Amino acid sequence: MKITSKLIASAVLSVFASTATAETELTVYTAVEAEDLARYAEAFNEVHPDITINWVRDSTGIITAKLLAERDNPQADVVWGLAATSLLLLKSEGMLEPYAPAGVEELDPKFVDKGDTPSWVGMDAWVAAVCYNTVEAEKEGLTPPTSWKDLTDPQYAGHLIMPNPNSSGTGFLDVSSWLQMFGEEGGWEYMDALHSNIARYTHSGSKPCKLAAAGEIPIGISFAFRGAKSKAAGAPLEIVVPSEGVGWDMEATAIVAGTDDLEAAQKLVDFSVTRGAMEMYNSGYAVVAMPGVAKPVEHFPEGLLDAMIENDFEFAANNRAAILKEWQSRYDGKSEPKN
Structure with a gap:
C-alpha cells in the first residue's frame, strides 16, 4: 500500500515540520541538490506547519525511471524539481494531475506547461x-x-x-x-x-x-x-x-495523478511558484521562472x-x-x- 513506502527510511530523507501537530505527510520525489531540501521544507512549513514533507531524492534519470516503474501503483504525491523533459514524458503517460497553482500567471510562459490546465510548472533553469x-x-x-x-x-x-x-x-x-x-x-x-x-x-x-x-x-x-x-x-x-x-533544462513541479492528499499537494505546488520560493531558487540558479526576481550569481x-x-x-x-x-x-x- 502507498503508506508503506513512506515508512521506508532507507529510501526517504525526511524533513519534519517543527510542530508536533502535523496532520498530513506528502511523499515528494526530487532531483534537487540534497543540501537545498531542508531550507525548502522549512520555508514551506512556516506557512503550512501541518504538512510534513518526506523527500525521496536521487538523480533525474533514477527518479524518472522510478516514477515510470510505479505508473500503476504511484508512491509519490508530488514531483518537485525534476527536469521538464521528464515531466513531459510523465504527462504523455497520463501520470500527472493538471493544476494551475495560485500565481501561475506571474511566471514566464515558457516555464508553464501548455495544456489548458497546466500539468507542471517550472521553477528554474x-x-x-x-x-x-x-x-x-x-x-x-x-x-x-x-x-x-x-x-x-x-x-x-x-x-x-x-x-x-x-x-x-x-x-x-x-x-x-x-x-x-x-x-x-x-x-x-x-x-x-x-x-x-x-x-x-x-x-x-x-x-x-x-x-x-x-x-x-x-x-x-x-x-x-x-x-x-x-x-x-x-x-x-x-x-x-x-x-x-x-x-x-528546467526544474519543474507537478502533482502525481492519484495522490491521496490532493489538497496538501496543491498547497505545495502553490508554494513552489511564490516569489519567496523563486528567491530561494535564485541562490542556486541564475535563471528562475518569475521575471524580475533573479539577481546575479557570483562567478x-x-x-x-x-x-x-x-x-x-x-x-x-x-x-x-x-x-x-x-x-x-x-x-x-x-x-x-x-x-
Whole structure:
C-alpha cells in the first residue's frame, strides 16, 4: 500500500515540520541538490506547519525511471524539481494531475506547461557548461577548450568526465542538445569522438564539476551554477561556455495523478511558484521562472544565457527512450558502478 513506502527510511530523507501537530505527510520525489531540501521544507512549513514533507531524492534519470516503474501503483504525491523533459514524458503517460497553482500567471510562459490546465510548472533553469581546473590542466600541459568539438582533441584523452544521461538530467540535456546542434548523424559522430577522451561517466550531473574542483580530473562537463559555486569556494576553475551553444533544462513541479492528499499537494505546488520560493531558487540558479526576481550569481560565466540553444523539449521527451538506449549501447562501458 502507498503508506508503506513512506515508512521506508532507507529510501526517504525526511524533513519534519517543527510542530508536533502535523496532520498530513506528502511523499515528494526530487532531483534537487540534497543540501537545498531542508531550507525548502522549512520555508514551506512556516506557512503550512501541518504538512510534513518526506523527500525521496536521487538523480533525474533514477527518479524518472522510478516514477515510470510505479505508473500503476504511484508512491509519490508530488514531483518537485525534476527536469521538464521528464515531466513531459510523465504527462504523455497520463501520470500527472493538471493544476494551475495560485500565481501561475506571474511566471514566464515558457516555464508553464501548455495544456489548458497546466500539468507542471517550472521553477528554474540549469545550463550546461565545462568546468576547467587551471592548476591540474597546467600540470598536464593542456590548453583551455573553447568549444564542444575542442573536447575531442587527443590532448584531453583520459582527462575528461561527464554525466551518464541514463541517470543524470545534465547528461541527458548534453546529449539531446548535441543531437539538436550537430544533427542526428553528426551528434553521434561527435559523441563517438568524445568517448575516446572520457575517463569515466558519473551518475550525477554535479559530480564532474565537483571532481574537477577537487583536482581529481582537469575537465568536467557539468552545469554552470555548480561551477560558479565551486569557484566561489576557492576552486581554481574556469567555467567554459562552448562556442556552439549550450543545452539547458528546467526544474519543474507537478502533482502525481492519484495522490491521496490532493489538497496538501496543491498547497505545495502553490508554494513552489511564490516569489519567496523563486528567491530561494535564485541562490542556486541564475535563471528562475518569475521575471524580475533573479539577481546575479557570483562567478556565473558571461554570455551563458545568450548561448542557451532553442531547446526542443518535445524532441527530447519524445525521443528520450531511444536516445538513452543508443547511448547505453555505445558508451556505457565507461560508466561508474551504480550505488
